[in-house]
Structures are given as structure tokens and as C-alpha cells.
Amino acid sequence: MIRNPILPGFNPDPSFLRVGDDYYIATSTFEWYPGVQIFHSKDLVNWDLVARPLNRAALLDMRGNPDSCGVWAPCLSHDGDKFYLVYTDVKRFNGKFKDAHNYITACDTIDGDWCDPWYVNSSGFDPSLFHDADGKKYFMNMQWNHRGAGTGGNPKHSSFDGILMQEWSPEHGLTGPVTNVYPGTPHGLTEAPHVFKRNEYYYMTTAEGGTGYGHAVSLARSKSIWGPYEDHPDLHVVTTKDTPLTTSPIQRTGHGQYVETPEGEIYHTFLMGRPIQKRGSGQFFCPMGRETGIERGVWKDDWLYLETGGLVPRAELTGLKDVVSRVPKKRETQFKGTELPSDFQWLRHPHPERLFRVDNGLHVIGRESFGSWFENALVARRQEHFVFEVQTEVSFEPDTYQQAAGLTHYYNRHKFHKLLVCYEPDIGRCLRVVSCLGDFADNELTWHGDAVAIPDGPVQMRANVDHADLQFSWRMNDSDWTPIGGTLDATLISDEAGFGEHGSFTGGFVGMYAMDITGQGREALFSHFSYTPHP
Incomplete structure (x- = not known):
């Protein structure tokens, strides 16, 4: 079985990718160096760290970055030829401004030397890159509004100003108009866009509700990549925002990405926390921070739902054959x-x-x-x-x-x-x-x-x-x-x-x-x- 979290310890913002029979997850590293952790698996149960690509000054220099800044929310993708990694280096945390610089690097192999980065923009954080079937590439990020009421420790909805999209290529960089394609659901704090295409629809997952106990994976769709995007009937695909801490060991779920296996099974990653209660008090805390979990999904009426129904992911997913989970060792x-x-x-x-x-x-x-x-x-x-x-x-x-x-x-x-x-x-x-x-x-x-x-x-x-x-x-x-x-x-x-x-x-x-x-x-x-x- 799969036991959540599949990546225990500080491993948030999982970008999920399949290339052939190989699965990869890239996670945020914030102020820790080298930047971005990339894990590999063949069975979705056992994962091995295979790369930390941002490993030299040309790719990442975080000297002077405040705590919890640095590398936010990478996006790992493959265009049939190369791996691409999109990432943000956040230079400011508190106050009205963020100073979030977005870059793209690429490599022929997951564990090779990644190229010097292309600088893309600084209009917001949590960028991603989508490779369409016609060869075009689309760059997305949330837009940060410094005129809003957002601060580092207490973000407000007015500072999260929709998802921007623009065409991008290695040869020409960003081209064409900057378009605000999706404002988010009423839950707000809309960030971390990831686009995938299935049948006639483009689907956009986003993270919403902040990084705490109100976090969620939201989903919207459109027949054009430029929108307009229609919200999911339930707004969210994964969330524990209305689940009491005493009834689910998994909390703070949100920010993940969709993958389909070669056999047609559907999986979606998400970040999660495992709060435990301090003895003799009502205080809950997550010592491992935000970790990575995974759930199976199903399609109904061209909308994605969790396999078990509802919005709360399971701690254990059964149904896998001939897979043995490793036992933690000294x-x-x-x-x-x-x-x-x-x-x-x-x-x-x-x-x-x-x-x-x-x-x-x-x-x-x-x-x-x-x-x-x-x-x-x-x-x-x-x-x-x-x-x-x-x-x-x-x-x-x-x-x-x-x-x-x-x-x-x-x-x-x-x-x-x-x-x-x-x-x-x-x-x-x-x-x-x-x-x-x-x-x-x-x-x-x-x-x-x-x-x-x-x-x-x-x-x-x-x-x-x-x-x-x-x-x-x-x-x-x-x-x-x-x-x-x-x-x-x-x-x-x-x-x-x-x-x-x-x-x-x-x-x-x-x-x-x-x-x-x-x-x-x-x-x-x-x-x-x-x-x-x-x-």
C-alpha cells in the first residue's frame, strides 16, 4: 500500500511528473541549499532523492534571503526532449512587497548539470510551465498585488491578484500579451497554477486558502488555455479545511499536481501536515512542517474527484500489487x-x-x-x-x-x-x-x-x-x-x-x-x- 506522507519531513509543494515508466516529484527547499529536491520512483510507494539541481551560484544565490524565502514552489516538466524546472527565488517576506524572481532551467537528464537559467519575470511567485501538443509553451504565475493588505505572516486575499499567463520559448523568452486568465474561487489566496490537458479541456489546478489548515487543491477547466475557466462543482478536489484535527491524521492539504499512469490510473499529489497534540494542552503542531502525500482519483462528467469520494485524502491507499514499502532504519x-x-x-x-x-x-x-x-x-x-x-x-x-x-x-x-x-x-x-x-x-x-x-x-x-x-x-x-x-x-x-x-x-x-x-x-x-x- 501507499502510506502518506510518501515524502516525510519538510518536502512541500510537490510538482508531479511522469516520463515513460518513471515518476518524479520536485519539492520546495526555501532557504536550504542546494535548491529543489527531486525524487524518483517506479512504484509510487518508494521514493529516492536523485537530484538537487540548483547547486551553483549561477542558478541560485540566497545569501541575505530572510527565513522562509528562497526557493518557492518549483514546477518540473518534460517536453519530450528535455526536463524543464521552473522556480522562484523570493528575496523579501514581510511587508507589502515580495520581490519574487522567476527562472527556468533545463537538462537532458534529471540528474545532470542543469543549464544556466533563463530569467522570466518577477510579477509573482509559484510559476509553472505547460508544454502544449502543438509545441507551444505557456508560462504561468500568480500575480502579487502590493497595494493589497498582504504581509508575510498574515496574507490577505487582496494581495493575490489572479493567475497570469504568457507564451514562452527558450529562444525568445516571454512573448505576446500578459493575460490574467483565472481569478480563483471565492476561497481565495489563489496560487500555484498547474495546467494539464485531457480530451477537449484544459484543466488548471491551483492551491488556495493559504499554507495552513485552510489549504486546498482547487480545479477549473476551459476549452481554451486562455480561459475563461469554469470552477469545479465542489470548487476543490482535495482539502481538509472543514475536517476536525481529532478525526484525521492528515491536515493542511493543498498544492499538488495531476499525473496519469500508463495503465490509466489517476493520481494527484498534495502537500500535507501531520499535527500532533502537546500533552496536557489543546495545542497542535507539525514538527515536520509540510510533507508530500498522494491520492488516487476518478473522472466523472469530465471532472476529477478523489477515488473514495469527498475531499479528504487517505492515510493509506491499498490496491497495489507486488510492492513492498521500505522500513525506516537508522x-x-x-x-x-x-x-x-x-x-x-x-x-x-x-x-x-x-x-x-x-x-x-x-x-x-x-x-x-x-x-x-x-x-x-x-x-x-x-x-x-x-x-x-x-x-x-x-x-x-x-x-x-x-x-x-x-x-x-x-x-x-x-x-x-x-x-x-x-x-x-x-x-x-x-x-x-x-x-x-x-x-x-x-x-x-x-x-x-x-x-x-x-x-x-x-x-x-x-x-x-x-x-x-x-x-x-x-x-x-x-x-x-x-x-x-x-x-x-x-x-x-x-x-x-x-x-x-x-x-x-x-x-x-x-x-x-x-x-x-x-x-x-x-x-x-x-x-x-x-x-x-x-x-
């Missing part, structure tokens, strides 16, 4: 060779040699402070489970309080917990636990407990996350683990914390960090990193 990384394993990413920077290198361990080069949008030396992997354990070992010898390195549970510059090897003048080398608890006053910090003096030598660090609870521990020379910092609130590492569901678009990460604000680049050596999921 991931142990020793950092051999010179390449960073594909589990890991870093923040914003197109020149990773400034931040780290792999050479008999992971050498993280201390750079700017916790909240930097330019050179933040953090190498991390996604949280994919509600209960898990990570371990690492760090060798680091600071000689000033301006240097620190260690293990972090991280969402963004306003939402993190860190266990650090640092330095206090009256103590020397020591351990400290620090958090930023969703504060917005210039990265306000909270220190947990007193500094713990430690002798020279490598320090083993551990983080245990159990739903809403995080506990750091440490030891040296394989002695017994010693807890440090108390039980911390892991609900902080979620979309709902801080700016909230419309202001936080990524998900939880765990990783290795170094800071040296003296500017001398003091290095921390991490010998290994393990991630162990628990039921």
Missing part, C-alpha cells in the same frame, strides 16, 4: 571521502567551501552568528519522525566566548535549541544549552541552566525528541550519558510556533553548527552523525 554517517552525503543540506550559500568540508570527518567552519542570513555554518538533515535520536561527536577548542559549536534542533533563526561547546572566561571550555523561543526582537536568546566545565577532548552529544519534548545529553570517552539543559519544548520546532502557519514554511532539522564571530573561522570537527527513528 542512518549512520561517518563523513568519509570528500562529498557531503545527500541526507544533508546547508543554508543559503552557493559556496559551501566557506562553510564546511568533508575530509576524514565533517569540518564545520565557524562563521557568522546564530541568526545570520548570509554565512550561517549549519549542516543539517530533515526530521522525519515524531520520536527519534541523534548522536554526534565534536572536537572543538574555543578560546573566546565568541566561538561555539555543537548539535542543534533547528527550524529557523527565531526557532531553535542548541547544545554547544563554548568558552566562559571564568570557567574555560564548557557546555551550554541555548534556545531562541520564537522571539522576534533581534534573535533574543534563552540560556538553560549553568555552564558545565569540561576537560579537553572530543565531546559526544545526543538529542532525544519524543513528540513535544527534547532532551540533550553529553558524555566523553563513552562514559554514561548525562542530561543537560532540562526538558525543552520541541513544539518550538514547528510551523505553528513563532510567526505561525502563514509565516513559517519549512520544517524541523537536526544538525551540526559552528560559530566564530571573531572572523577567524575556528573549525569544529564532527566525526559522525547518526539519526535513529523510533516507532
Whole structure:
């Protein structure tokens, strides 16, 4: 069976594509580098990461981008000859303006070197590209209206000003008139257009209702690609906006794309959240952020519906034969060779040699402070489970309080917990636990407990996350683990914390960090990193 999410952990805005017998899904990466994750599957059950195409400065440079900016909503397509990838690099988040720049890159193979990009426009975000049967290509994006009332954390309908369309070609770029082809349904916040053609109709799916619990996949159709588009009888194909959190493990569904299998089966991807409740409270939170799910559909009267009826997707899809789903296993990384394993990413920077290198361990080069949008030396992997354990070992010898390195549970510059090897003048080398608890006053910090003096030598660090609870521990020379910092609130590492569901678009990460604000680049050596999921 297929179990949702099919791409666990932070993997939102799934663009879905079939080429022959191969299926691909491209997802947003926001401020994480390299940009865009592309997954491959033969059976729609088991998916493998095969490419992160935006991997050099010519394609993507996000230094200075605010949190939850960067790469929004890619669209992956194929015109029978090449793969095309459309993406946005968003440079501003709060306020009236967005500064969203749209690009297209192409490649003969999914895992090859993608070409330097064509710049397309900056009129809005969530672009896509449709290849029609006559060879023409059509570029679409939502139009952002800065005269509306939209802000980064609280978008308003008046800022979402319809779906623009224009012809595009690699040789000539955008040509012909810019046409606003679809205003959206009354649900509003219309974005993420994807067009496909079936029989005599062009169909346009859009994401509506924002990125939170009111999200939805909407559908409209027209006999001309230019419209006018007629709304679906139910307006939406997928949504959980009217489904209580206590009755469905899947929430926040929206933003996906349609694919038909060679056998004629219908599937539609969607982003989703898995909210869990903090014990003893009514608070729900999604530590993995927005993940990717999939559902089967059926056609009736030339309209697409979910196979089971209604609008709420299933957690499990039965009916597949001879397909075995992989069991999650411990991931142990020793950092051999010179390449960073594909589990890991870093923040914003197109020149990773400034931040780290792999050479008999992971050498993280201390750079700017916790909240930097330019050179933040953090190498991390996604949280994919509600209960898990990570371990690492760090060798680091600071000689000033301006240097620190260690293990972090991280969402963004306003939402993190860190266990650090640092330095206090009256103590020397020591351990400290620090958090930023969703504060917005210039990265306000909270220190947990007193500094713990430690002798020279490598320090083993551990983080245990159990739903809403995080506990750091440490030891040296394989002695017994010693807890440090108390039980911390892991609900902080979620979309709902801080700016909230419309202001936080990524998900939880765990990783290795170094800071040296003296500017001398003091290095921390991490010998290994393990991630162990628990039921």
C-alpha cells in the first residue's frame, strides 16, 4: 500500500511528473541549499532523492534571503526532449512587497548539470510551465498585488491578484500579451497554477486558502488555455479545511499536481501536515512542517474527484500489487571521502567551501552568528519522525566566548535549541544549552541552566525528541550519558510556533553548527552523525 506522507519531513509543494515508466516529484527547499529536491520512483510507494539541481551560484544565490524565502514552489516538466524546472527565488517576506524572481532551467537528464537559467519575470511567485501538443509553451504565475493588505505572516486575499499567463520559448523568452486568465474561487489566496490537458479541456489546478489548515487543491477547466475557466462543482478536489484535527491524521492539504499512469490510473499529489497534540494542552503542531502525500482519483462528467469520494485524502491507499514499502532504519554517517552525503543540506550559500568540508570527518567552519542570513555554518538533515535520536561527536577548542559549536534542533533563526561547546572566561571550555523561543526582537536568546566545565577532548552529544519534548545529553570517552539543559519544548520546532502557519514554511532539522564571530573561522570537527527513528 501507499502510506502518506510518501515524502516525510519538510518536502512541500510537490510538482508531479511522469516520463515513460518513471515518476518524479520536485519539492520546495526555501532557504536550504542546494535548491529543489527531486525524487524518483517506479512504484509510487518508494521514493529516492536523485537530484538537487540548483547547486551553483549561477542558478541560485540566497545569501541575505530572510527565513522562509528562497526557493518557492518549483514546477518540473518534460517536453519530450528535455526536463524543464521552473522556480522562484523570493528575496523579501514581510511587508507589502515580495520581490519574487522567476527562472527556468533545463537538462537532458534529471540528474545532470542543469543549464544556466533563463530569467522570466518577477510579477509573482509559484510559476509553472505547460508544454502544449502543438509545441507551444505557456508560462504561468500568480500575480502579487502590493497595494493589497498582504504581509508575510498574515496574507490577505487582496494581495493575490489572479493567475497570469504568457507564451514562452527558450529562444525568445516571454512573448505576446500578459493575460490574467483565472481569478480563483471565492476561497481565495489563489496560487500555484498547474495546467494539464485531457480530451477537449484544459484543466488548471491551483492551491488556495493559504499554507495552513485552510489549504486546498482547487480545479477549473476551459476549452481554451486562455480561459475563461469554469470552477469545479465542489470548487476543490482535495482539502481538509472543514475536517476536525481529532478525526484525521492528515491536515493542511493543498498544492499538488495531476499525473496519469500508463495503465490509466489517476493520481494527484498534495502537500500535507501531520499535527500532533502537546500533552496536557489543546495545542497542535507539525514538527515536520509540510510533507508530500498522494491520492488516487476518478473522472466523472469530465471532472476529477478523489477515488473514495469527498475531499479528504487517505492515510493509506491499498490496491497495489507486488510492492513492498521500505522500513525506516537508522542512518549512520561517518563523513568519509570528500562529498557531503545527500541526507544533508546547508543554508543559503552557493559556496559551501566557506562553510564546511568533508575530509576524514565533517569540518564545520565557524562563521557568522546564530541568526545570520548570509554565512550561517549549519549542516543539517530533515526530521522525519515524531520520536527519534541523534548522536554526534565534536572536537572543538574555543578560546573566546565568541566561538561555539555543537548539535542543534533547528527550524529557523527565531526557532531553535542548541547544545554547544563554548568558552566562559571564568570557567574555560564548557557546555551550554541555548534556545531562541520564537522571539522576534533581534534573535533574543534563552540560556538553560549553568555552564558545565569540561576537560579537553572530543565531546559526544545526543538529542532525544519524543513528540513535544527534547532532551540533550553529553558524555566523553563513552562514559554514561548525562542530561543537560532540562526538558525543552520541541513544539518550538514547528510551523505553528513563532510567526505561525502563514509565516513559517519549512520544517524541523537536526544538525551540526559552528560559530566564530571573531572572523577567524575556528573549525569544529564532527566525526559522525547518526539519526535513529523510533516507532
